[in-house]
Amino acid sequence: MTGFADARALSATIGTLRAAGCVFAEEEAALLLSAATSQDELASMVSRRVAGLPLEHILGWAEFCGLRIIVDTDVFVPRRRTEFLVHEAAAIAHVGEVVLDLCCGSGALGAALFAAVDGIELYAADIESAAVACARLNLAEAGGRVYEGDLFEPLPASLRGRVGILLANTPYVPTEAIELMPPEARLYEPRVTLDGGVDGLDVQRRVAGEALQWLAPGGHLLVEASESQASATARIFEASGMSARVASSEEYDATVVVGTRPL
Numbered sequence: 379m380t381g382f383a384d385a386r387a388l389s390a391t392i393g394t395l396r397a398a399g400c401v402f403a404e405e406e407a408a409l410l411l412s413a414a415t416s417q418d419e420l421a422s423m424v425s426r427r428v429a430g431l432p433l434e435h436i437l438g439w440a441e442f443c444g445l446r447i448i449v450d451t452d453v454f455v456p457r458r459r460t461e462f463l464v465h466e467a468a469a470i471a472h473v474g475e476v477v478l479d480l481c482c483g484s485g486a487l488g489a490a491l492f493a494a495v496d497g498i499e500l501y502a503a504d505i506e507s508a509a510v511a512c513a514r515l516n517l518a519e520a521g522g523r524v525y526e527g528d529l530f531e532p533l534p535a536s537l538r539g540r541v542g543i544l545l546a547n548t549p550y551v552p553t554e555a556i557e558l559m560p561p562e563a564r565l566y567e568p569r570v571t572l573d574g575g576v577d578g579l580d581v582q583r584r585v586a587g588e589a590l591q592w593l594a595p596g597g598h599l600l601v602e603a604s605e606s607q608a609s610a611t612a613r614i615f616e617a618s619g620m621s622a623r624v625a626s627s628e629e630y631d632a633t634v635v636v637g638t639r640p641l
């Protein structure tokens with residue numbers, strides 16, 4: 379450590395974060411100190427964190443599948459549990475696959491799958507302009523094309539019937555459960571990123587309803603769900619003409635439903 383970022387600054391920052399209830403005060407303090415370029419900037423970062431802003435919005439990035447993903451304020455912070463969805467997708471994706479990251483947020487899922495599977499042709503879309511701007515930055519290296527609009531609506535018609543892997547981490551929190559979420563999410567992530575309607579499955583229903591038009595024969599749709607929602611999501615997929623299976627991970631505390639278009 380050099381300059382203002384000395385051991386005293388580190389322990390003072392840890393103390394402030396701990397007093398504010400940050401569970402990972404040591405790790406967060408180290409990250410804030412390494413990001414701040416002056417004492418004033420550090421003080422401002424710490425006070426925003428104490429006020430409840432997500433750490434990733436303060437740093438401007440989140441770690442996801444070992445990548446540093448740019449995350450602006452007003453953009454959903456990719457969750458570690460969602461790495462499981464990417465692992466499931468990587469296990470079934472082919473080299474050169476056409477991949478669509480729908481409800482892409484920062485584009486974290488597409489970026490991570492691009493890093494895991496050779497030569498994929500990547501498309502992404504989101505309804506929020508802040509997310510689209512962020513995804514364009516994160517997917518530039520992958521050559522990803524990012525569209526703004528409601529679900530499939532902004533996508534080029536030429537993509538119909540060609541998507542091998544459709545990643546869709548849709549909002550899936552039931553409306554009434556949003557008030558039970560930690561303030562970081564409830565107050566600082568736009569409601570459209572969280573709210574899945576009465577049972578949390580409204581957006582998944584819409585995605586599944588159109589998926590067959592976009593998936594290639596044998597193509598897959600992968601969504602994240604809570605453990606209690608997964609069987610309902612699987613039924614929605616089946617009613618939409620796909621076969622469905624549920625995959626769970628204790629390690630990631632995550633559940634993914636995989637739909638497949640018949641050949």
Ligand SMILES: C[S@@+](CC[C@H](N)C(=O)[O-])C[C@H]1O[C@@H](n2cnc3c(N)ncnc32)[C@H](O)[C@@H]1O
Nearest residue numbers: 454456481482483504505506528529547549571
């Ligand atoms: C739970 S966040 C997931 C973001 C990203 N896939 C991730 O896992 O980090 C859901 C995303 O869906 C987007 N979204 C919500 N409704 C949408 C819609 N009707 N059309 C397109 N995107 C939508 C939100 O803006 C948000 O970025």
